[in-house]
Amino acid sequence: MSSATPAKHHRIFLLSLILFIGSVVFFAVSVILPSCRQKTYPVLNDGELPAELTESNLPMYVSYLYLNQKTPHKGLALMGGIGGVIHSDSAEHATCGFRLIFVTDGVENRPTELAYISSVGGDIQKAELSWAPFTEHGIHTARADIDFLPNAVLNGNELFISVDGEQWYPYLMIESGLAIYFVRVSALPMEVENGYPISQVEKIYRKSCKNR
Secondary structure (H helix, E strand, C coil), X not given: CCCHHHHHHHHXXXXXXXXXXXXXXXXXXXXXHHHHHHHHCCCCECCECCHHHHHHCHHHHHHXXXXXCCCCCCCEEEEEEEEEEEEECCCCCEEEEEEEEEEECXXXXXXXXXXEECCCCCCCEEEECEXXXXXXXXXXXXXXXXXXXXXXXXXXXXXXXXXXXXXXXXXXXXXXXXXXXXXXXXXXXXXXXXXXXXXXXXXXXXXXXXXX
16 A cells, blocks of 8 residues: 555545534524524514513514504604613703614615603703614614603603604603503504693693683
8 A cells, every 4th residue: 555545535534524613613503593583583474473572572563563554654663662771860851862763665775863751841952863774674763862850751651753843753662661652552643832842731721721
């Protein structure tokens, strides 16, 4: 047997070992990565969201309902937000940082700010919008910081927001542990008087005054 034969067998063994390791790595990647993507980006059937995400992500759930309604939406709509308190000053205000969830028909320009009223009868304030460069299942997200009065009760409070400065919508605040949510509660914009939206509380108060 020539000296070249052991060297040939050695090369064949190394090649076989490399191919075996490569096939194991390829199999692991093909199995693990889809499962990771499945956990991060759940597969949706007919607009339905898994129950565990519905319970922990109300604004996203409301967005999917809006996207899959029979009548197609038009323009840009803010469906809600998810966040928490990032700063609190007992003398001035508390600031909540929110990830805002929008749906759009794709033709609307993205605004740089939004107007909001954090309490009934409060002043109109502005918050800058920082848009994420990507979308999830047709849903657009942006970051905004919203101020509240330090003694404000957030849970069950109404937050009024206008994306275009003209149409206002009411949003219900919901506290869940350290997380704070708000979700849009009306398909129709609020009535506006002298540039300010009229809340349901104000409507009821005015109606009761007329009946006296």
